[in-house]
Amino acid sequence: MSNFQNQANISMGLGKVGTISRRNPLTHLSFLAEGNNIVSGSFVKRGTNPEGQAKALEAGDTADLILGVAVFEKYQVNLSGQNTLIINEGEEMTVVLKGYVYIQASTASSVGDNVIVNPTTGEIRTLVLTYTTTANLTSGAVTTTNNAPAGFIDTGFK
Numbered sequence: 001m002s003n004f005q006n007q008a009n010i011s012m013g014l015g016k017v018g019t020i021s022r023r024n025p026l027t028h029l030s031f032l033a034e035g036n037n038i039v040s041g042s043f044v045k046r047g048t049n050p051e052g053q054a055k056a057l058e059a060g061d062t063a064d065l066i067l068g069v070a071v072f073e074k075y076q077v078n079l080s081g082q083n084t085l086i087i088n089e090g091e092e093m094t095v096v097l098k099g100y101v102y103i104q105a106s107t108a109s110s111v112g113d114n115v116i117v118n119p120t121t122g123e124i125r126t127l128v129l130t131y132t133t134t135a136n137l138t139s140g141a142v143t144t145t146n147n148a149p150a151g152f153i154d155t156g157f158k
Contacts, residue, residue: 011067015102017041018072018085026099028071040072040085041103042124043155044095045119054095058117063153066117069103073127115157116148129154 015021031054034047038056042043045065047053071094072085087093103120105115107127117124133144147153 015074017104018070018103019102020071020096020100020105021102021146022100023157027097028068029097030092031095033070033089033091036086036089037124038087039091039122040068040070040093041101042070042086042122044070045070054093056088057117057122061119061153063156066153066155068097069101069157070094071096071101075085091144112158115155117155118151120151121146123152125149125152 034053034055037138044054057118073094105124105126107125113126114129129146131146133141
């Protein structure tokens with residue numbers, strides 16, 4: 001009797017990271033994965049061939065480089081021998097530019113929160129961003145800052 005089921009897991013996860021979460025209208029494009037470090041559910045930028053390739057964000061990347069979220073939509077050969085969400089180099093993938101996608105954030109989130117990402121580590125967080133604009137009357141320079149933690153950039157997603 002020791003191997004008899006003693007628990008019923010009825011609270012299943014809502015979805016799998018890196019998949020489309022709602023079949024509402026969404027904007028997406030197909031790209032080939034450049035490099036072997038694109039993780040499904042992560043933010044990507046245009047690759048060497050900007051019309052056909054996408055690659056993972058890198059240290060120093062800015063918000064204007066973000067293309068969208070990489071989506072895992074088909075079976076691919078497991079080259080690493082591990083069960084991961086890494087998209088193999090050269091595989092066709094969908095990049096969601098606007099829509100609903102399951103992502104894994106390291107912070108709790110609420111409706112309307114901004115999604116921010118650290119391009120160096122790939123960590124995704126959510127928070128309400130506030131912007132402050134300051135003007136230097138001597139030089140005429142105008143600077144806009146936000147309350148995102150150091151190293152994080154606004155993805156444009158909510």
